[in-house]
Structure formats: C-alpha cells, structure tokens
Amino acid sequence: MESIFAATCEMPHFEPLREDTTADVLVIGGGITGILTAALLKRAGADVLLVEAERLCSGQTGNTTAKITVEHGFIYADLLKRYGKEKAKGFWEANMAALEKYRFLAGKIDCDFKTCDFYAYAEKDHKALGEEVAALSRIGVPSRFVKTPELPFPTVGAICVHGQAQFHPLRFLAALARDLRIHENTPIRALFEGGAQTTDGQTIRASNIVVATHFPFLRFRGGYPLKMYQSRSYVLALEGARLPEHMYADGCGKGVSLRSCGEYLLLGGAGHRTGVEGGGFDRLTELAGMYYPDSRVAYRFAAQDCMTLDGMPYIGRYTKRTQSLFVATGFGKWGMTSAMVSAMLLRDLILERPNPYAELFAPARPLAPGPFVCNVGSVLMHYVRPTAPRCPHLGCALRWNEQERSWDCPCHGSRFSETGELLDDPATKDLQSAKVRKKQ
Numbered sequence: 001m002e003s004i005f006a007a008t009c010e011m012p013h014f015e016p017l018r019e020d021t022t023a024d025v026l027v028i029g030g031g032i033t034g035i036l037t038a039a040l041l042k043r044a045g046a047d048v049l050l051v052e053a054e055r056l057c058s059g060q061t062g063n064t065t066a067k068i069t070v071e072h073g074f075i076y077a078d079l080l081k082r083y084g085k086e087k088a089k090g091f092w093e094a095n096m097a098a099l100e101k102y103r104f105l106a107g108k109i110d111c112d113f114k115t116c117d118f119y120a121y122a123e124k125d126h127k128a129l130g131e132e133v134a135a136l137s138r139i140g141v142p143s144r145f146v147k148t149p150e151l152p153f154p155t156v157g158a159i160c161v162h163g164q165a166q167f168h169p170l171r172f173l174a175a176l177a178r179d180l181r182i183h184e185n186t187p188i189r190a191l192f193e194g195g196a197q198t199t200d201g202q203t204i205r206a207s208n209i210v211v212a213t214h215f216p217f218l219r220f221r222g223g224y225p226l227k228m229y230q231s232r233s234y235v236l237a238l239e240g241a242r243l244p245e246h247m248y249a250d251g252c253g254k255g256v257s258l259r260s261c262g263e264y265l266l267l268g269g270a271g272h273r274t275g276v277e278g279g280g281f282d283r284l285t286e287l288a289g290m291y292y293p294d295s296r297v298a299y300r301f302a303a304q305d306c307m308t309l310d311g312m313p314y315i316g317r318y319t320k321r322t323q324s325l326f327v328a329t330g331f332g333k334w335g336m337t338s339a340m341v342s343a344m345l346l347r348d349l350i351l352e353r354p355n356p357y358a359e360l361f362a363p364a365r366p367l368a369p370g371p372f373v374c375n376v377g378s379v380l381m382h383y384v385r386p387t388a389p390r391c392p393h394l395g396c397a398l399r400w401n402e403q404e405r406s407w408d409c410p411c412h413g414s415r416f417s418e419t420g421e422l423l424d425d426p427a428t429k430d431l432q433s434a435k436v437r438k439k440q
C-alpha cells in the first residue's frame with residue numbers, strides 16, 4: 001500500500017523530543033500543512049518547532065496525487081451563490097497566490113515540478129458545467145471551455161485552466177524539512193495555556209500553537225466534529241497506460257482524476273464518505289480495466305480528507321476566543337494550494353501582518369443551517385446505531401470495511417486495523433483489541 005511518492009523519496013529523519021523545550025511557535029503535525037507553515041514562519045524570522053506523531057508525511061500527504069490547481073472542482077458557481085462575487089474572487093486570488101508561491105519555491109528544489117493545464121470535466125452534468133463556466137467568467141478567472149478533452153471516456157465538456165502544476169510532493173517537502181527544527185515520533189497529547197504536553201510527558205512552551213494535524217485532535221473545542229466529515233479516495237499508478245499531457249478531474253467530484261507521474265499514469269477516484277459503503281479499490285480497478293485495458297497496476301494507495309460544509313477550508317484562529325491557537329483543516333481533497341494558503345495566512349496572523357483573506361477562511365464563519373443540520377443528523381444516526389465496536393474519538397458505531405479490512409468511523413473518519421491499531425485520525429488511541437479481533 002506504499003504510495004508511488006513514498007516509494008521514490010527518502011524523507012529526512014528527526015529524533016523524538018526527549019526533554020522540555022520552548023519555541024515562539026509550535027506547529028503540531030508534519031504533513032504538507034505543518035511543514036509549509038513552519039517553513040514560511042522560519043523564513044520570516046520566527047523561532048519554530050514542528051512535532052510529528054509518527055514520521056513526516058506519514059498521514060494523508062504521503063498518499064496524495066499532488067495536482068496544484070486553483071480550480072477545486074466546480075467550486076466557483078457554488079461560492080458565487082453562497083457568498084457573492086467578492087468572496088468567490090478572494091478564494092481564487094488566495095489560491096493563485098499559493099500556486100505562484102509553489103512556482104517560486106520549487107524553482108530551487110528538484111521535485112519534478114511541471115507546469116501544465118488543469119481540466120475540470122463533466123461526464124453528464126451540462127448544467128453544473130454551464131454554471132461553472134458562467135461563474136468563472138463573472139469572477140474574471142482566465143479559463144476556456146473545451147468540448148472534447150483527451151479522455152478515454154465520453155464527457156459533455158471541460159473547463160481548462162491554463163498554467164497550473166504537478167509535482168513530487170515528498171521531494172519538495174523533504175527539501176524544506178531539512179532546514180527546520182523537527183521532532184518525529186512525538187505525539188502531542190494535550191494543550192494548555194502557553195504550551196503543549198507530549199504523550200511521553202515532555203512540556204513544550206510556545207507563545208503560538210498551530211494545529212496542523214489534518215482533523216483537529218482536540219475533541220470538542222471549535223465544534224469541528226459537527227462541521228466536518230471525511231471522504232476517502234483511491235489511487236492506482238498504472239504502467240503501460242497512455243500518459244496525459246495535462247491534469248484532469250471530474251468537476252462534480254464523482255468521477256476519476258488523472259495525471260502523469262514519470263512513466264506512470266495516476267488514476268484517482270472511487271471516493272466515498274469514510275465508513276460508508278461504495279467505491280474503493282475494486283471499483284477503481286474495474287474503471288482502470290475499462291479505460292486502460294493494456295495497463296498494469298504498479299502501485300495502489302488510498303487516503304482521505306476533511307470535507308467542510310461550504311467547500312472552503314477552515315484556516316485561522318481555532319475558535320473566536322483563542323488568540324494564539326490556530327488551525328488549518330478541511331481541504332476537501334484540494335490540499336496542495338489549500339496548505340500553501342494556510343501557511344501564508346497563519347504566518348501573517350501569527351506575525352500580526354495584514355492578510356486580505358483572514359475573514360474569508362475564518363473557522364468561526366457562519367455556516368448555512370441546511371448542510372449543518374444534515375451533517376449533525378448523519379453523525380447522530382451513526383452514533384445511535386447499536387453495534388460494537390465504538391470509536392474511541394466520540395463513541396460512534398464503527399463499520400467494517402471489507403475491501404481494506406479496517407474498522408471505519410462514518411461520523412468523523414477515524415480508522416482502525418482489523419486488530420484495533422489506529423490508522424487514521426481524529427481518534428488518538430487504538431481500539432481495545434479484544435473487542436475487534438473478529439469482524440462482527
């Protein structure tokens with residue numbers, strides 16, 4: 001299950017923290033969000049410490065597909081309806097700034113950074129495609145409509161955004177991490193005013209703390225379990241498939257995504273809410289057989305991401321009342337530009353510099369009641385299901401995932417192996433193995 005990126009990059013190693021320490025800024029989590037945030041803060045002169053529970057990029061970042069684009073599916077039509085032209089344009093500008101920052105940083109790093117176009121296609125949904133074309137033109141995003149994109153299945157057209165990029169995320173992050181003060185195998189167990197405590201009992205004192213743990217690990221503060229869920233997706237690296245020149249993804253988020261990676265084609269998709277049946281490797285393998293019958297699967301891997309209720313990440317102060325505790329989460333499977341937007345915004349908030357997008361991404365922004373009630377309803381439904389085992393995060397009923405042989409939580413996305421070891425956050429501990437030895 002090792003991803004093509006993990007298999008082709010040796011990440012640098014860092015010792016665990018063994019004694020109490022201090023820093024201006026403590027960044028918790030060594031995925032793309034944590035590493036970029038620490039790197040930009042350090043370049044701005046801050047004294048930063050990054051701690052990672054396991055190894056750097058051992059979370060979702062190691063299993064991404066690393067398409068860097070400002071077109072996060074057909075998002076602008078939705079943002080325009082929900083928040084109006086100014087905010088929809090702000091979202092585009094913030095992501096453009098992130099793309100340009102990558103271009104600048106990657107210029108000095110050997111990470112297969114390649115400028116290419118991004119196509120958001122629609123398989124059947126004329127209406128969604130038409131609305132997105134209209135929204136992009138209203139906001140002033142440079143893009144063009146393409147009637148027949150080069151794909152091995154029929155579509156009703158695509159939107160082409162010129163000058164986006166793809167890269168090897170781990171080679172890029174390994175280069176940035178080498179210059180940082182980092183401790184791996186150092187999980188944070190609790191936060192207190194002005195610091196944090198590790199699982200092994202060391203204290204880290206810091207004036208500012210950034211929670212970059214993917215799903216925020218504090219269980220109740222900020223209400224994240226009510227306003228976010230996780231969605232899982234699968235990736236095959238195919239050998240012998242025709243390689244696309246550019247990058248592609250279904251604008252409606254239901255079909256497959258494509259990009260090249262060296263001699264391989266990365267085919268992603270078959271996604272579903274974590275803990276709910278549907279999709280998976282079987283479905284993606286079936287699609288690979290239909291679209292690329294002469295190819296062979298060289299790597300297969302999966303990951304999941306946090307989905308917010310309005311499609312925009314939560315980046316900023318952890319709650320309205322926390323002045324020096326920050327968070328970046330909810331990237332909706334578009335974490336490359338979102339992580340860079342987070343790093344730039346959190347750097348500015350911590351260093352008390354102005355940033356035009358602070359309000360736009362604020363985690364405490366008001367959310368529409370419809371999606372909120374729907375998500376809470378879905379959490380409650382899974383909570384009251386009278387089956388064991390229960391998730392140690394908030395007690396929801398876990399579901400058995402036969403394809404990946406894991407216990408998955410449909411409420412917030414924690415996952416556990418067949419014998420109960422923690423695989424994915426937000427839970428922070430294993431299941432009691434006696435209860436899960438057998439599929440129930």
Ligand SMILES: Cc1cc2nc3c(=O)[nH]c(=O)nc-3n(C[C@H](O)[C@H](O)[C@H](O)COP(=O)(O)OP(=O)(O)OC[C@H]3O[C@@H](n4cnc5c(N)ncnc54)[C@H](O)[C@@H]3O)c2cc1C
Pocket residue numbers: 028029030031032033034051052053054055056057058059060061062063064065066067068069186187188189212213214217231232233234235268302303304305328329331332333334335336337338339425
């Ligand atoms: C299949 C798939 C394909 C994708 N493809 C794309 C794409 O093409 N383009 C794009 O823009 N986005 C893509 N994404 C999204 C992107 O991969 C994610 O948004 C991004 O990797 C999330 O990074 P992160 O740093 O927030 O989380 P992670 O990489 O999960 O990092 C969080 C880290 O925090 C650590 N941690 C957790 N708790 C603690 C603790 N208590 N103490 C210390 N450390 C802790 C974890 O061990 C982990 O290493 C994709 C997502 C999926 C699922």
